[in-house]
Amino acid sequence: MSGEFNLIEKYFVGRQQQRKDVLLAAGDDCALVQVPQGLSVAISTDTLVAGTHFLPDANPAWVAHKALASNISDLAAMGATPAWVSFALTMPEPDEAWLAPFCDAFFQLADYFGIQLIGGDTTKGPLSLTLTVQGLVAPEKALRRDGASVGDWIYVTGDLGDSKAGLDVILNRELERKPFASELEQRHYLSTPRVLVGQALLGLASAAIDISDGLISDLPHILQRSQVGASIDVSKLPVSNELVQFVGNPEVALQYALTSGEEYELCFTVPEQNQGAIESALAHCGAKVSCIGQIRPQGTFDLHLHGEALNWSLSGYDHFK
Incomplete structure (x- = not known):
């Protein structure tokens, strides 16, 4: 042979x-x-x-x-x-x-x-x-990107931003001296697919997507397909203590959470009437879940921190840049 x-x-x-x-x-x-x-x-x-x-x-x-x-x-x-x-x-x-x-x-x-x-x-x-x-x-239950409606709540799983920090370490070995560099590098490679979360969301979530190119890039795919907008409370973004210590600035950590690609966490939307069922449905899935904002009418996309509007110019991962 x-x-x-x-x-x-x-x-x-x-x-x-x-x-x-x-x-x-x-x-x-x-x-x-x-x-x-x-x-x-x-x-x-x-x-x-x-x-x-x-x-x-x-x-x-x-x-x-x-x-x-x-x-x-x-x-x-x-x-x-x-x-x-x-x-x-x-x-x-x-x-x-x-x-x-x-x-x-x-x-x-x-x-x-x-x-x-x-x-x-x-x-x-x-x-x-x-x-x-x-x-x-089941085809009638499959989570899609086109089901979000105005008033739905926006959730994410896990912590965001760690993968981007890990990639920083991979591309610049001088950063290995920074706190938790090795842990963040490992998290870049060793994500946990949220299969149990996805299954638990069937019948509860209205739309979903995995975060592969950064939340700031992936959430708009839901908004475009569903013909809606969104308002995001940046203070609600889940970031790890390790990320905050690595970047040395809580605001920078939040920017990492918005732009980090290859997280492979889930972003999903939940109608108001199903919001109360989410905590119990996901209780045994082994994943942290955070509500970070709400779906708004089409044409709206705003970021705010403690009630103050943000004009951050951010972008996620682009395969051809």
Whole structure:
């Protein structure tokens, strides 16, 4: 067998138990899966490129976690239950010292969320990873971006801004001397997909999105699709003590919370009549949830801090800048 097929057999085949809905997995021209009656398949694809989404010398286990977690987060944003993943790996040369920890971490996270690798590809070229994840959700309940209405409350999960601080450390090693630099770098890579939160929001939230390009960039996707506006109380943004100490200024920490990409937390909207049910619905999901503002009429988008309007000029992550 060629080197390619040796790598596939050694690192990707037979690593997981077969899901009952997988009829034929890796090893043929296509995988065959069976969709339960009444459910639809939610599908998302993401690519991570060395030098853009991670440095070539980054810990391969962390890269694996980031790659799969970021894709699972898309499923969480729709309330879908993870089921299957396909993975295309491009690398300059076979590198088993890199692949071994990468695959160990990849399958550990996949098994945790009950997601099975069902196929993919390997090819030679600059290091990049492309994953297509698929999950299951009742189509009439799926969380979308176009359901927010005026008066709905805006929530986010977790703490925001840590990932941006971690990226600062990755790009400037002189920052390693700052407080909590190593912890923030790790948080950049090791996000937690909010799958349980997404599932708990089914029937309660009116719209949702995961925060991959920064809240300041991702919330407007909901506003545009729903044809509404928003008012954000910046003082309500959840920031960690570690971030505040790292940047040394609470206001700067809030700006990080607005602009930090690759958080993979959820932003969602909840109608007034469902607001009281949110706390109990999310009580066992293991995620902090913060109400940060309210949906307003279309054309409105304002930030305010302790009642004072802000004119901060901020932007999130742009893949082509």
